[in-house]
Amino acid sequence: MREPDDLSGLSMFVRIVEEGSLSAAGRALGLPKATISRNLVLLEKRLGAPLLIRSTRALSLTDTGRRFFDRVQPIVRDAQQATAEVKSDHASPSGLLRITASVAYGQAAIAPRLLSFMRRYPAVRVELHLHDGRVNLVNDGYDLAIRMGPIKDSELISHKLADITMVIVASPSWLEQHDVPQRPADLARHAAVVTRSDMIRWRVGGETVRVPWRMSTGNMIVTRDAARAGLGIAFVPEFLALRDLERGSLVRLLPDVELPVMQATALYTRAAGQSAALRALLDDLLASRPIEVDAADTGC
Missing domain, CATH: 1.10.10.10 (Winged helix-like DNA-binding domain superfamily/Winged helix DNA-binding domain)
Known part of the structure; x- marks a missing residue:
């Protein structure tokens, strides 16, 4: 035997x-x-x-x-x-993925990738939530969070998806009524449109400038739209403003001054990382083309 x-x-x-x-x-x-x-x-x-x-x-x-x-x-x-x-x-990706992403980046970069991803993997279901508020992946039941900006939660696994160039913009009508800034300190004399009311300290050319805010939108796309409507200056990702800059409906301020680069980051727990569907999606996102090519999809 x-x-x-x-x-x-x-x-x-x-x-x-x-x-x-x-x-x-x-x-x-x-x-x-x-x-x-x-x-x-x-x-x-x-x-x-x-x-x-x-x-x-x-x-x-x-x-x-x-x-x-x-x-x-x-x-x-x-x-x-x-x-x-x-x-x-080696399992075929399947099951439900609950994903949260910031509105602007989610609409411009994540949604188009999800559409092609789901065509390749018909057994995967996706529940996508686009909003700019902070979430707790475990408590809120998400498998994946995609955020722009600094990441503080060291307990989560993170992967950088892209570097995002930032720009300071204003409408031509705003600049007709106010002096065009020549140096970073001049920004403090302009009312700003911000995504959150605590985002009033801008790092510009190695200096920190405190700008007075006029409108807090809660959403970067609305921030851009408000700047385009002549309500103040705004500090937004370049991909959101690219079409307006090309058309002249927004003007880039201080174009020769260095601005910080913001990161788009994928965050997930170690347990969620065991999912074949999540790993396949991350592979897609990490191999995707630059964000700028999708700028037209944000309503610009």
Whole structure:
């Protein structure tokens, strides 16, 4: 009779101990009780020591069996986890992905990729939420969050998706009524449209300038639209303003002054990262073309 390989023998022994009986282990593994008993005998014969004391009512571990169980149970668990991960790596993406993204970047960069991704993987369902508020991935039940700006939560796994160039803009009508800024400090004399009321300290040319805000929009697209309507200056991603800059409905301010580059980042938990669907989507996003090519999709 061919002996079972070491790992299957160890796995079966661990399951017997965990289930408390040969019959229960057989039911858990989908094997006859006789097969479980035979493989246990083979394992004990190979080791040269009894592992279990059998009685009509229960099983108990010998001293050797207890020490052996304590040593091999973590090994079996690690092997089972490794096997599950390999199977997951090669599984076809399927299931539900709940994704949250900031409105501007989500509309410009994420939504178009999702459409092509879902055509390739028909077994994947996606629930997409576009909003600019902060979320807690675990508490709010999201698999993936995509955000622009600095990331503070170090417990999440993060991947940079893109560097986003920023611009300071104003409408021609605004500049007809106000002096055109010549240096960063001049921005403080202009009313600003901001996405949040605490976003009033702009890093411009190595200086920090505090601008007075007139309107807080809660949304970068609305911020751009308000600047285009002549309500004040705005600090927005270049891809949002690109079409308006080309048409002349917005003017770039301080074009020769260095501005910070904002990052778009994908965030997810380690547990969510086990999903074949999420890994396939991340591969798509990380291999995608630059954000600027989708600027026309933001309503510019």
